[in-house]
Amino acid sequence: MEIKIEHLEKEYKNHFKALNDVNLTITDGMFGLLGPNGAGKSTLMRILVTLLKPSGGKVYVNGKELSENRKEVRSMLGYLPQDFRFFVKLKTWEFLDYAASMAGMTNKKERLKAVDEMLESVGLFDVRNRYANKLSGGMKRRLGIAQALIGDPKIIIVDEPTTGLDPEERIRFRNILSNLSQKEVIIILSTHIVGDISSTCNKMALLNEGSVHFEGGPEEFVRLADGHVFRTHVLADEMKNINERYPVVSSVPDEMGYEVELVADKLDGLKGEVITPNLEHAYVYFMEYMAKKEGATV
Secondary structure (H helix, E strand, C coil), X not given: CEEEEEEEEEECCCCCEXXXXXXXXXXXXXXXXXXXXXXXXXXXXXXXXXXXXXXEEEEEECCEEHHHCHHHHHCCEEEECCCCCCCCCXXXXXXXXXXXXXXXXXXXXXXXXXXXXXXXXXXXXXXXXXXXXHCCHHHHHHHHHHHHHCCCCCEEEEECCCCCCCHHHHHHHHHHHHHHCCCCCEEEEEECXXXXXXXXXXEEEEEECCEEEEEECHHXXXXXXXXXXXXXXXXXXXXXXXXXXXXXXXXXXXXCEEEEEEECCCCCCCCCEECCCCHHHHHHHHHHHHCCCCCCCC
């Protein structure tokens, strides 16, 4: 499977340009689309699932132009939107059964078996007879994940999928996607949560203000912050000044003040040790320093 995005543009009626010359190639496996809220991620996802038409550019799925093959591409898709809704009067299993039938599963016996297996995998089997609108927030999100995965889609697109999930549920979701990524499928994970990318994806892109600023592996992205992540210790009354001078990634209080991890091009008069960056450090450094430089793209 391959999705090729060429010079994609999206401008809304108010002249707001949500996407600006986006070029990406996405192949089998887990692909992470990272970026802040408002970066254009949801707009891009909605174009890929044929809910929006671009203002310019092309999208190809296995060499076929998306706008000319919408029905065929839709039959390959599983989609979890950021704002997921479902029918109020359906029980949990009934909603998932409906989603499975819409995904093309016509054999009722096989479909019901697949529904129960999917409910088990997302931890909802015990509440299968509860009305969907009576589920907790985290359970509703898990049901959304289930409907995106039912029917064995070849392209799975999930937009901010772990919003509202507690840590245990987030790990469960990541494990489900990791298992699926071993098959010949494309999984696009759009998120502003860095941990979702670092735990699951071996390929990623960073979208900011409608443009792609980075495309490559997470390890490559992390290397951009080499030498720019510091650990220091400051007194309690110095913390406000540190927050004003530097992007602080973490601060842990202790008896003497705070142990602080921050990013910077250099420390100005502040003593600290250089530490090995992780993806969160790299993301903060990129957004606070590199992305603000005119034309910053790597």
